[in-house]
Amino acid sequence: MTRRRPAARASFALAALLLAVPPAFAHPHVFITSAVSLQIASGEVTNISVRWTFDELFSGMVIADYDKGKKGSFTGEEAAALKKGAFDNLKNYHYFLALFVDGKQRELPRIEEFKPSIEGGRLVYSFSLPLSLDVPASGRELRLTIYDDTYYVAFDKMLPSDVAIEGDGSASGTVAIVKTKVKAQWPGQFMPDQILVRLAKG
Amino acid sequence: MAVLLALVAGLSARGLAAQDHGKAQVELAPASLAAIEEGRGLIPQGGEFLLYRWDVFPSVLVFDLSSFVVQDRMFSRLAFFLEKRGYRGRLLTDAQLAGKHGWNAHDYGAEGLASFFSKAAASGFRLDAEELALRDIALREGIVVRSGPAFAPGAGAVLSICRSSSKYERILLLAHESYHGIFFCSSDYRDLCESAWAAAPEAERSFVSRLLAALGYDETAHELAVNEYQAYLLQQPAASLPAYFERVSKLLSDDPNAPDISQVLPGLERDEAELQRFLESRYSISAGGQAAARAAGGG
Numbered sequence: 301m302t303r304r305r306p307a308a309r310a311s312f313a314l315a316a317l318l319l320a321v322p323p324a325f326a327h328p329h330v331f332i333t334s335a336v337s338l339q340i341a342s343g344e345v346t347n348i349s350v351r352w353t354f355d356e357l358f359s360g361m362v363i364a365d366y367d368k369g370k371k372g373s374f375t376g377e378e379a380a381a382l383k384k385g386a387f388d389n390l391k392n393y394h395y396f397l398a399l400f401v402d403g404k405q406r407e408l409p410r411i412e413e414f415k416p417s418i419e420g421g422r423l424v425y426s427f428s429l430p431l432s433l434d435v436p437a438s439g440r441e442l443r444l445t446i447y448d449d450t451y452y453v454a455f456d457k458m459l460p461s462d463v464a465i466e467g468d469g470s471a472s473g474t475v476a477i478v479k480t481k482v483k484a485q486w487p488g489q490f491m492p493d494q495i496l497v498r499l500a501k502g
Numbered sequence: 503m504a505v506l507l508a509l510v511a512g513l514s515a516r517g518l519a520a521q522d523h524g525k526a527q528v529e530l531a532p533a534s535l536a537a538i539e540e541g542r543g544l545i546p547q548g549g550e551f552l553l554y555r556w557d558v559f560p561s562v563l564v565f566d567l568s569s570f571v572v573q574d575r576m577f578s579r580l581a582f583f584l585e586k587r588g589y590r591g592r593l594l595t596d597a598q599l600a601g602k603h604g605w606n607a608h609d610y611g612a613e614g615l616a617s618f619f620s621k622a623a624a625s626g627f628r629l630d631a632e633e634l635a636l637r638d639i640a641l642r643e644g645i646v647v648r649s650g651p652a653f654a655p656g657a658g659a660v661l662s663i664c665r666s667s668s669k670y671e672r673i674l675l676l677a678h679e680s681y682h683g684i685f686f687c688s689s690d691y692r693d694l695c696e697s698a699w700a701a702a703p704e705a706e707r708s709f710v711s712r713l714l715a716a717l718g719y720d721e722t723a724h725e726l727a728v729n730e731y732q733a734y735l736l737q738q739p740a741a742s743l744p745a746y747f748e749r750v751s752k753l754l755s756d757d758p759n760a761p762d763i764s765q766v767l768p769g770l771e772r773d774e775a776e777l778q779r780f781l782e783s784r785y786s787i788s789a790g791g792q793a794a795a796r797a798a799g800g801g
Protein backbone atom coordinates (compact mmCIF):
# COMPACT_ATOMS: atom_id res chain seq x y z
CA MET A 301 0.00 0.00 0.00
CA THR A 302 1.19 3.48 -0.70
CA ARG A 303 0.20 6.43 1.37
CA ARG A 304 -1.06 9.37 -0.59
CA ARG A 305 -0.74 12.90 0.58
CA PRO A 306 -3.83 15.13 0.76
CA ALA A 307 -2.52 17.37 -2.00
CA ALA A 308 -2.40 14.39 -4.30
CA ARG A 309 -6.02 13.60 -3.60
CA ALA A 310 -6.97 17.21 -4.22
CA SER A 311 -5.14 17.20 -7.54
CA PHE A 312 -6.86 14.01 -8.57
CA ALA A 313 -10.18 15.60 -7.72
CA LEU A 314 -9.31 18.69 -9.72
CA ALA A 315 -8.22 16.60 -12.67
CA ALA A 316 -11.49 14.72 -12.51
CA LEU A 317 -13.41 17.97 -12.59
CA LEU A 318 -11.41 19.47 -15.42
CA LEU A 319 -11.94 16.38 -17.48
CA ALA A 320 -15.62 16.49 -16.57
CA VAL A 321 -15.32 12.91 -15.45
CA PRO A 322 -17.67 12.80 -12.52
CA PRO A 323 -16.76 10.60 -9.57
CA ALA A 324 -20.51 10.68 -9.09
CA PHE A 325 -21.18 8.58 -6.05
CA ALA A 326 -24.65 9.81 -5.67
CA HIS A 327 -26.63 10.94 -2.71
CA PRO A 328 -28.96 13.61 -3.99
CA HIS A 329 -30.67 15.87 -1.50
CA VAL A 330 -31.39 18.95 -3.58
CA PHE A 331 -33.05 19.03 -7.00
CA ILE A 332 -32.75 21.72 -9.61
CA THR A 333 -34.63 22.20 -12.84
CA SER A 334 -32.48 24.13 -15.30
CA ALA A 335 -33.19 26.33 -18.27
CA VAL A 336 -30.49 27.90 -20.41
CA SER A 337 -30.48 30.54 -23.09
CA LEU A 338 -27.71 31.68 -25.42
CA GLN A 339 -27.70 35.28 -26.58
CA ILE A 340 -26.24 35.98 -30.03
CA ALA A 341 -25.27 39.38 -31.41
CA SER A 342 -23.08 40.40 -34.35
CA GLY A 343 -22.00 36.85 -35.09
CA GLU A 344 -20.92 36.10 -31.51
CA VAL A 345 -22.33 34.24 -28.55
CA THR A 346 -22.34 37.09 -26.06
CA ASN A 347 -23.96 35.52 -23.04
CA ILE A 348 -25.26 32.32 -21.52
CA SER A 349 -28.15 32.83 -19.14
CA VAL A 350 -28.88 30.13 -16.60
CA ARG A 351 -32.02 29.73 -14.56
CA TRP A 352 -32.33 27.20 -11.76
CA THR A 353 -35.59 26.35 -10.00
CA PHE A 354 -35.10 24.50 -6.72
CA ASP A 355 -37.19 21.77 -5.14
CA GLU A 356 -39.79 22.61 -2.54
CA LEU A 357 -37.87 21.56 0.59
CA PHE A 358 -34.66 23.42 -0.21
CA SER A 359 -36.71 26.39 -1.40
CA GLY A 360 -38.63 26.40 1.86
CA MET A 361 -35.47 26.56 3.99
CA VAL A 362 -33.83 29.35 2.00
CA ILE A 363 -37.00 31.40 1.63
CA ALA A 364 -37.71 31.09 5.36
CA ASP A 365 -34.24 32.46 6.09
CA TYR A 366 -34.15 35.34 3.62
CA ASP A 367 -37.68 36.45 2.73
CA LYS A 368 -38.34 38.33 5.94
CA GLY A 369 -42.00 38.88 6.50
CA LYS A 370 -42.94 36.19 3.98
CA LYS A 371 -43.58 38.74 1.22
CA GLY A 372 -43.00 36.25 -1.59
CA SER A 373 -40.03 38.24 -2.88
CA PHE A 374 -36.57 39.40 -1.87
CA THR A 375 -35.58 42.99 -1.27
CA GLY A 376 -32.21 44.10 -2.62
CA GLU A 377 -30.72 43.69 0.81
CA GLU A 378 -32.19 40.21 1.22
CA ALA A 379 -30.99 39.21 -2.24
CA ALA A 380 -27.47 40.33 -1.37
CA ALA A 381 -27.56 38.39 1.86
CA LEU A 382 -28.88 35.32 0.07
CA LYS A 383 -26.13 35.58 -2.53
CA LYS A 384 -23.54 35.63 0.20
CA GLY A 385 -25.17 32.88 2.25
CA ALA A 386 -26.48 30.48 -0.35
CA PHE A 387 -24.90 31.15 -3.73
CA ASP A 388 -21.31 32.35 -3.49
CA ASN A 389 -20.29 29.04 -1.92
CA LEU A 390 -21.04 27.40 -5.27
CA LYS A 391 -17.82 28.88 -6.57
CA ASN A 392 -16.15 25.96 -4.79
CA TYR A 393 -18.15 23.67 -7.08
CA HIS A 394 -17.53 25.69 -10.27
CA TYR A 395 -21.21 26.63 -10.06
CA PHE A 396 -21.90 23.07 -11.22
CA LEU A 397 -21.01 24.14 -14.75
CA ALA A 398 -18.46 22.89 -17.24
CA LEU A 399 -18.18 24.64 -20.61
CA PHE A 400 -16.53 23.14 -23.67
CA VAL A 401 -15.95 24.88 -27.00
CA ASP A 402 -15.02 22.70 -29.95
CA GLY A 403 -14.10 19.90 -27.58
CA LYS A 404 -11.85 21.94 -25.30
CA GLN A 405 -12.84 22.99 -21.83
CA ARG A 406 -13.04 26.73 -21.24
CA GLU A 407 -12.54 28.43 -17.94
CA LEU A 408 -15.89 29.70 -16.73
CA PRO A 409 -16.43 33.41 -17.22
CA ARG A 410 -17.23 35.48 -14.16
CA ILE A 411 -20.78 34.94 -12.98
CA GLU A 412 -22.84 38.10 -13.32
CA GLU A 413 -26.38 39.37 -12.79
CA PHE A 414 -27.26 36.94 -10.02
CA LYS A 415 -30.89 37.41 -9.08
CA PRO A 416 -32.88 35.25 -6.68
CA SER A 417 -36.66 35.21 -6.89
CA ILE A 418 -39.65 33.23 -5.66
CA GLU A 419 -42.03 31.71 -8.16
CA GLY A 420 -44.89 29.50 -7.09
CA GLY A 421 -43.31 29.11 -3.69
CA ARG A 422 -40.06 27.87 -5.17
CA LEU A 423 -36.67 29.49 -5.11
CA VAL A 424 -35.28 30.54 -8.48
CA TYR A 425 -31.70 31.61 -9.21
CA SER A 426 -30.98 33.47 -12.44
CA PHE A 427 -27.48 34.42 -13.48
CA SER A 428 -25.43 34.95 -16.59
CA LEU A 429 -22.05 34.07 -18.00
CA PRO A 430 -20.87 36.79 -20.36
CA LEU A 431 -18.95 35.48 -23.36
CA SER A 432 -17.33 36.75 -26.50
CA LEU A 433 -17.34 33.70 -28.66
CA ASP A 434 -17.33 34.24 -32.39
CA VAL A 435 -19.03 31.82 -34.74
CA PRO A 436 -16.76 31.28 -37.76
CA ALA A 437 -17.90 30.09 -41.16
CA SER A 438 -16.88 26.57 -40.20
CA GLY A 439 -19.25 26.72 -37.23
CA ARG A 440 -18.75 26.02 -33.54
CA GLU A 441 -19.70 23.26 -31.16
CA LEU A 442 -20.56 24.36 -27.65
CA ARG A 443 -21.19 21.89 -24.85
CA LEU A 444 -22.42 22.76 -21.37
CA THR A 445 -22.66 20.21 -18.59
CA ILE A 446 -24.65 21.13 -15.51
CA TYR A 447 -23.59 18.64 -12.91
CA ASP A 448 -22.58 18.27 -9.28
CA ASP A 449 -19.72 15.83 -9.18
CA THR A 450 -20.38 15.07 -5.51
CA TYR A 451 -23.98 14.49 -6.50
CA TYR A 452 -25.43 16.22 -3.53
CA VAL A 453 -27.45 18.21 -6.04
CA ALA A 454 -29.35 16.38 -8.77
CA PHE A 455 -30.17 18.31 -11.90
CA ASP A 456 -33.33 17.28 -13.68
CA LYS A 457 -32.90 15.80 -17.10
CA MET A 458 -33.10 18.53 -19.70
CA LEU A 459 -34.93 18.61 -23.00
CA PRO A 460 -33.84 20.56 -26.08
CA SER A 461 -36.79 22.84 -25.41
CA ASP A 462 -35.12 23.89 -22.14
CA VAL A 463 -32.40 25.57 -24.19
CA ALA A 464 -33.16 28.76 -26.13
CA ILE A 465 -31.06 30.56 -28.72
CA GLU A 466 -31.93 34.23 -28.91
CA GLY A 467 -30.51 37.26 -30.66
CA ASP A 468 -30.11 39.12 -33.89
CA GLY A 469 -29.98 36.13 -36.23
CA SER A 470 -26.33 36.63 -37.10
CA ALA A 471 -25.75 33.03 -36.04
CA SER A 472 -28.08 30.10 -35.55
CA GLY A 473 -27.87 26.83 -33.74
CA THR A 474 -29.34 23.41 -33.18
CA VAL A 475 -29.70 21.93 -29.72
CA ALA A 476 -29.37 18.36 -28.59
CA ILE A 477 -29.15 16.77 -25.17
CA VAL A 478 -26.52 14.04 -25.11
CA LYS A 479 -24.97 11.79 -22.50
CA THR A 480 -21.54 12.72 -21.24
CA LYS A 481 -18.85 10.37 -22.42
CA VAL A 482 -17.42 9.09 -19.20
CA LYS A 483 -16.46 5.64 -18.03
CA ALA A 484 -18.90 4.26 -15.50
CA GLN A 485 -17.41 3.55 -12.09
CA TRP A 486 -19.98 0.96 -11.22
CA PRO A 487 -22.58 -1.03 -13.19
CA GLY A 488 -25.71 0.97 -13.73
CA GLN A 489 -24.20 4.33 -12.84
CA PHE A 490 -26.35 7.28 -13.85
CA MET A 491 -24.62 9.47 -16.40
CA PRO A 492 -25.33 13.18 -16.53
CA ASP A 493 -26.63 14.86 -19.65
CA GLN A 494 -24.84 17.55 -21.57
CA ILE A 495 -26.24 20.38 -23.67
CA LEU A 496 -24.80 20.28 -27.18
CA VAL A 497 -25.28 23.35 -29.34
CA ARG A 498 -24.01 23.33 -32.93
CA LEU A 499 -23.67 26.91 -34.06
CA ALA A 500 -23.55 28.12 -37.64
CA LYS A 501 -22.88 31.55 -39.03
CA GLY A 502 -25.79 33.51 -40.43
CA MET B 503 -26.75 28.05 23.81
CA ALA B 504 -26.47 24.47 24.79
CA VAL B 505 -23.02 23.23 25.42
CA LEU B 506 -22.16 21.53 22.29
CA LEU B 507 -18.80 20.95 21.33
CA ALA B 508 -17.07 18.80 23.21
CA LEU B 509 -13.80 18.21 22.40
CA VAL B 510 -10.94 17.12 20.69
CA ALA B 511 -10.23 20.78 20.59
CA GLY B 512 -6.69 21.52 19.67
CA LEU B 513 -5.89 18.02 18.64
CA SER B 514 -5.75 17.22 15.01
CA ALA B 515 -6.65 13.78 13.82
CA ARG B 516 -2.98 13.16 13.32
CA GLY B 517 -2.45 14.12 16.94
CA LEU B 518 -4.96 11.47 17.87
CA ALA B 519 -3.28 8.72 15.95
CA ALA B 520 -2.48 5.45 17.56
CA GLN B 521 0.25 6.29 19.97
CA ASP B 522 -1.44 9.46 21.18
CA HIS B 523 -5.03 8.46 21.54
CA GLY B 524 -4.77 8.13 25.29
CA LYS B 525 -4.34 11.88 25.54
CA ALA B 526 -7.75 12.52 24.09
CA GLN B 527 -9.74 11.43 27.10
CA VAL B 528 -12.11 14.34 26.90
CA GLU B 529 -15.69 13.82 27.95
CA LEU B 530 -18.15 14.51 25.16
CA ALA B 531 -21.06 16.76 26.03
CA PRO B 532 -24.39 15.88 24.46
CA ALA B 533 -25.54 18.12 21.62
CA SER B 534 -28.72 18.43 19.62
CA LEU B 535 -28.65 17.91 15.86
CA ALA B 536 -29.71 21.54 15.44
CA ALA B 537 -26.67 22.67 17.39
CA ILE B 538 -24.33 20.37 15.50
CA GLU B 539 -25.48 21.34 12.04
CA GLU B 540 -25.09 25.02 12.80
CA GLY B 541 -21.37 24.37 13.09
CA ARG B 542 -20.81 27.17 15.55
CA GLY B 543 -17.72 25.61 17.04
CA LEU B 544 -14.41 26.60 15.59
CA ILE B 545 -12.17 23.82 14.45
CA PRO B 546 -8.83 24.84 15.89
CA GLN B 547 -5.90 25.74 13.70
CA GLY B 548 -4.27 22.48 12.68
CA GLY B 549 -7.28 20.52 13.88
CA GLU B 550 -9.34 18.41 11.57
CA PHE B 551 -12.65 17.88 13.32
CA LEU B 552 -14.97 18.47 16.21
CA LEU B 553 -16.78 15.58 17.76
CA TYR B 554 -20.22 15.55 19.36
CA ARG B 555 -22.44 13.11 21.18
CA TRP B 556 -26.05 13.19 19.93
CA ASP B 557 -28.23 14.06 22.90
CA VAL B 558 -31.12 11.77 21.89
CA PHE B 559 -28.87 8.76 21.24
CA PRO B 560 -25.74 9.21 23.34
CA SER B 561 -24.00 6.23 21.76
CA VAL B 562 -24.10 8.03 18.40
CA LEU B 563 -21.05 10.24 17.81
CA VAL B 564 -21.12 12.94 15.15
CA PHE B 565 -17.91 14.09 13.48
CA ASP B 566 -17.88 17.59 12.04
CA LEU B 567 -14.81 17.55 9.81
CA SER B 568 -12.95 20.52 8.42
CA SER B 569 -13.27 19.60 4.72
CA PHE B 570 -14.21 16.95 2.18
CA VAL B 571 -10.51 16.09 1.93
CA VAL B 572 -10.28 15.30 5.63
CA GLN B 573 -13.64 13.55 5.60
CA ASP B 574 -12.50 11.39 2.70
CA ARG B 575 -9.31 10.48 4.54
CA MET B 576 -11.29 9.32 7.55
CA PHE B 577 -14.24 7.64 5.87
CA SER B 578 -13.82 6.97 2.14
CA ARG B 579 -12.04 3.62 2.43
CA LEU B 580 -14.68 2.57 4.94
CA ALA B 581 -17.45 3.65 2.56
CA PHE B 582 -16.05 1.57 -0.26
CA PHE B 583 -15.47 -1.40 2.07
CA LEU B 584 -19.00 -1.40 3.49
CA GLU B 585 -21.28 0.26 0.99
CA LYS B 586 -20.08 0.85 -2.53
CA ARG B 587 -21.30 -1.20 -5.42
CA GLY B 588 -18.47 -3.10 -7.03
CA TYR B 589 -16.06 -2.54 -4.15
CA ARG B 590 -17.66 -3.91 -0.98
CA GLY B 591 -15.45 -6.12 1.16
CA ARG B 592 -12.24 -4.75 -0.34
CA LEU B 593 -9.75 -2.47 1.36
CA LEU B 594 -8.82 -0.07 -1.42
CA THR B 595 -5.35 1.40 -1.39
CA ASP B 596 -4.90 5.15 -1.53
CA ALA B 597 -4.01 4.79 -5.20
CA GLN B 598 -7.23 2.91 -5.85
CA LEU B 599 -9.22 5.57 -3.99
CA ALA B 600 -7.68 8.33 -6.07
CA GLY B 601 -10.33 10.49 -7.73
CA LYS B 602 -13.17 8.65 -6.03
CA HIS B 603 -15.43 10.66 -3.79
CA GLY B 604 -16.84 8.86 -0.78
CA TRP B 605 -20.08 10.48 0.25
CA ASN B 606 -20.85 14.03 1.37
CA ALA B 607 -21.76 12.61 4.78
CA HIS B 608 -21.28 9.21 6.38
CA ASP B 609 -22.77 6.72 8.83
CA TYR B 610 -21.36 3.49 10.24
CA GLY B 611 -22.52 1.14 12.96
CA ALA B 612 -20.58 -0.99 15.36
CA GLU B 613 -20.60 -4.11 13.19
CA GLY B 614 -19.36 -2.36 10.09
CA LEU B 615 -16.60 -0.58 11.95
CA ALA B 616 -15.50 -3.79 13.65
CA SER B 617 -15.34 -5.68 10.37
CA PHE B 618 -13.36 -2.88 8.70
CA PHE B 619 -10.78 -2.60 11.46
CA SER B 620 -10.56 -6.38 11.81
CA LYS B 621 -9.90 -6.82 8.11
CA ALA B 622 -7.23 -4.14 8.19
CA ALA B 623 -5.58 -5.74 11.23
CA ALA B 624 -5.71 -9.24 9.78
CA SER B 625 -4.21 -8.18 6.48
CA GLY B 626 -1.61 -5.82 7.92
CA PHE B 627 -3.18 -2.96 5.98
CA ARG B 628 -1.72 0.39 6.92
CA LEU B 629 -4.56 2.79 7.71
CA ASP B 630 -4.31 6.58 7.51
CA ALA B 631 -3.85 8.64 10.66
CA GLU B 632 -7.47 9.75 10.47
CA GLU B 633 -8.68 6.16 10.25
CA LEU B 634 -6.55 5.24 13.25
CA ALA B 635 -8.01 8.18 15.13
CA LEU B 636 -11.49 6.94 14.27
CA ARG B 637 -10.58 3.45 15.44
CA ASP B 638 -9.22 4.74 18.74
CA ILE B 639 -12.25 6.91 19.39
CA ALA B 640 -14.55 3.98 18.56
CA LEU B 641 -12.58 1.85 21.03
CA ARG B 642 -12.64 4.49 23.71
CA GLU B 643 -16.39 4.92 23.33
CA GLY B 644 -17.07 1.19 23.26
CA ILE B 645 -18.44 1.23 19.72
CA VAL B 646 -15.92 -1.46 18.93
CA VAL B 647 -14.02 -3.63 21.41
CA ARG B 648 -10.82 -5.57 21.08
CA SER B 649 -11.15 -9.29 20.52
CA GLY B 650 -7.65 -10.70 20.40
CA PRO B 651 -5.98 -9.24 17.33
CA ALA B 652 -9.35 -8.36 15.85
CA PHE B 653 -12.25 -6.10 16.75
CA ALA B 654 -15.78 -7.00 17.75
CA PRO B 655 -18.87 -4.80 17.64
CA GLY B 656 -19.69 -2.95 20.82
CA ALA B 657 -22.61 -0.52 20.78
CA GLY B 658 -23.17 2.74 18.99
CA ALA B 659 -22.43 4.39 15.69
CA VAL B 660 -20.60 7.28 14.07
CA LEU B 661 -22.01 9.89 11.68
CA SER B 662 -20.18 12.62 9.84
CA ILE B 663 -20.72 15.91 8.06
CA CYS B 664 -18.13 18.45 7.06
CA ARG B 665 -17.48 22.14 6.72
CA SER B 666 -17.11 21.97 2.93
CA SER B 667 -20.87 21.64 2.83
CA SER B 668 -23.00 24.77 3.05
CA LYS B 669 -25.42 25.44 5.88
CA TYR B 670 -28.35 23.98 3.96
CA GLU B 671 -26.38 20.97 2.82
CA ARG B 672 -25.44 20.24 6.42
CA ILE B 673 -29.07 20.42 7.52
CA LEU B 674 -30.26 18.05 4.80
CA LEU B 675 -27.34 15.67 5.15
CA LEU B 676 -27.60 15.42 8.90
CA ALA B 677 -31.33 14.83 8.63
CA HIS B 678 -30.58 11.80 6.45
CA GLU B 679 -27.67 10.51 8.55
CA SER B 680 -29.53 10.84 11.83
CA TYR B 681 -32.01 8.13 10.79
CA HIS B 682 -29.06 5.83 10.24
CA GLY B 683 -27.95 6.59 13.77
CA ILE B 684 -31.36 5.52 15.06
CA PHE B 685 -31.30 2.39 12.90
CA PHE B 686 -27.93 1.37 14.31
CA CYS B 687 -28.85 2.02 17.91
CA SER B 688 -32.50 0.99 18.28
CA SER B 689 -33.11 -2.70 17.75
CA ASP B 690 -36.87 -2.14 17.93
CA TYR B 691 -36.68 0.38 15.14
CA ARG B 692 -34.38 -1.86 13.13
CA ASP B 693 -36.86 -4.73 13.50
CA LEU B 694 -39.68 -2.49 12.34
CA CYS B 695 -37.70 -1.44 9.27
CA GLU B 696 -36.95 -5.07 8.49
CA SER B 697 -40.59 -6.04 8.74
CA ALA B 698 -41.68 -3.07 6.60
CA TRP B 699 -39.14 -4.06 3.96
CA ALA B 700 -40.18 -7.71 4.06
CA ALA B 701 -43.86 -6.80 3.74
CA ALA B 702 -43.31 -4.32 0.91
CA PRO B 703 -44.57 -5.39 -2.52
CA GLU B 704 -41.96 -6.85 -4.84
CA ALA B 705 -42.21 -3.83 -7.15
CA GLU B 706 -41.40 -1.47 -4.29
CA ARG B 707 -38.36 -3.47 -3.21
CA SER B 708 -37.23 -3.72 -6.82
CA PHE B 709 -37.59 0.03 -7.29
CA VAL B 710 -35.65 0.84 -4.12
CA SER B 711 -32.94 -1.72 -4.90
CA ARG B 712 -32.48 -0.37 -8.43
CA LEU B 713 -32.41 3.17 -7.13
CA LEU B 714 -29.76 2.32 -4.54
CA ALA B 715 -27.70 0.61 -7.22
CA ALA B 716 -27.96 3.64 -9.48
CA LEU B 717 -26.78 5.77 -6.58
CA GLY B 718 -23.71 3.60 -6.06
CA TYR B 719 -24.76 1.43 -3.11
CA ASP B 720 -24.28 -2.31 -3.09
CA GLU B 721 -27.97 -3.10 -3.08
CA THR B 722 -27.27 -6.80 -2.48
CA ALA B 723 -26.12 -6.03 1.08
CA HIS B 724 -29.43 -6.61 2.83
CA GLU B 725 -28.98 -4.57 5.99
CA LEU B 726 -27.44 -1.70 4.04
CA ALA B 727 -30.42 -1.69 1.68
CA VAL B 728 -32.95 -1.68 4.51
CA ASN B 729 -31.01 1.03 6.34
CA GLU B 730 -30.88 3.28 3.29
CA TYR B 731 -34.51 2.56 2.44
CA GLN B 732 -35.68 3.91 5.80
CA ALA B 733 -33.35 6.92 5.70
CA TYR B 734 -34.53 7.93 2.22
CA LEU B 735 -38.13 7.57 3.37
CA LEU B 736 -37.68 9.75 6.42
CA GLN B 737 -35.11 12.36 5.42
CA GLN B 738 -37.82 14.76 4.24
CA PRO B 739 -41.24 15.62 5.67
CA ALA B 740 -43.98 13.24 4.53
CA ALA B 741 -45.50 15.87 2.27
CA SER B 742 -42.24 16.11 0.31
CA LEU B 743 -41.80 12.36 -0.12
CA PRO B 744 -43.70 11.99 -3.43
CA ALA B 745 -41.79 14.83 -5.07
CA TYR B 746 -38.48 13.43 -3.85
CA PHE B 747 -39.06 9.93 -5.18
CA GLU B 748 -40.56 11.18 -8.44
CA ARG B 749 -37.37 13.13 -9.01
CA VAL B 750 -34.92 10.40 -8.09
CA SER B 751 -36.93 7.94 -10.17
CA LYS B 752 -35.57 9.81 -13.20
CA LEU B 753 -32.21 8.27 -12.38
CA LEU B 754 -33.79 4.99 -13.46
CA SER B 755 -35.03 6.29 -16.80
CA ASP B 756 -32.44 4.20 -18.63
CA ASP B 757 -33.48 1.02 -16.79
CA PRO B 758 -36.29 -0.61 -18.80
CA ASN B 759 -37.08 -3.05 -15.97
CA ALA B 760 -37.49 -0.45 -13.25
CA PRO B 761 -41.04 -0.28 -11.88
CA ASP B 762 -42.81 2.98 -12.57
CA ILE B 763 -42.84 5.41 -9.67
CA SER B 764 -46.63 5.63 -9.77
CA GLN B 765 -46.76 1.92 -9.03
CA VAL B 766 -44.60 2.10 -5.92
CA LEU B 767 -45.33 5.51 -4.44
CA PRO B 768 -48.36 4.44 -2.36
CA GLY B 769 -46.29 1.73 -0.70
CA LEU B 770 -43.42 4.10 0.02
CA GLU B 771 -45.82 6.56 1.62
CA ARG B 772 -47.44 3.81 3.66
CA ASP B 773 -44.07 2.57 4.92
CA GLU B 774 -42.90 6.07 5.73
CA ALA B 775 -46.05 6.66 7.78
CA GLU B 776 -45.52 3.45 9.75
CA LEU B 777 -41.89 4.25 10.56
CA GLN B 778 -42.77 7.84 11.34
CA ARG B 779 -45.45 6.78 13.85
CA PHE B 780 -42.91 4.68 15.69
CA LEU B 781 -40.26 7.40 15.83
CA GLU B 782 -42.78 10.00 16.94
CA SER B 783 -44.20 7.88 19.70
CA ARG B 784 -40.91 6.43 20.93
CA TYR B 785 -38.47 9.32 20.48
CA SER B 786 -40.55 12.38 19.47
CA ILE B 787 -38.58 12.51 16.23
CA SER B 788 -40.33 13.69 13.06
CA ALA B 789 -39.55 12.97 9.44
CA GLY B 790 -37.36 15.56 7.81
CA GLY B 791 -35.62 16.58 11.02
CA GLN B 792 -34.39 20.15 11.12
CA ALA B 793 -34.90 20.51 7.37
CA ALA B 794 -38.63 20.19 7.89
CA ALA B 795 -38.62 22.58 10.83
CA ARG B 796 -36.62 25.20 8.95
CA ALA B 797 -38.63 24.91 5.75
CA ALA B 798 -41.70 25.55 7.86
CA GLY B 799 -40.00 28.66 9.18
CA GLY B 800 -39.61 27.30 12.66
CA GLY B 801 -35.99 26.24 12.67
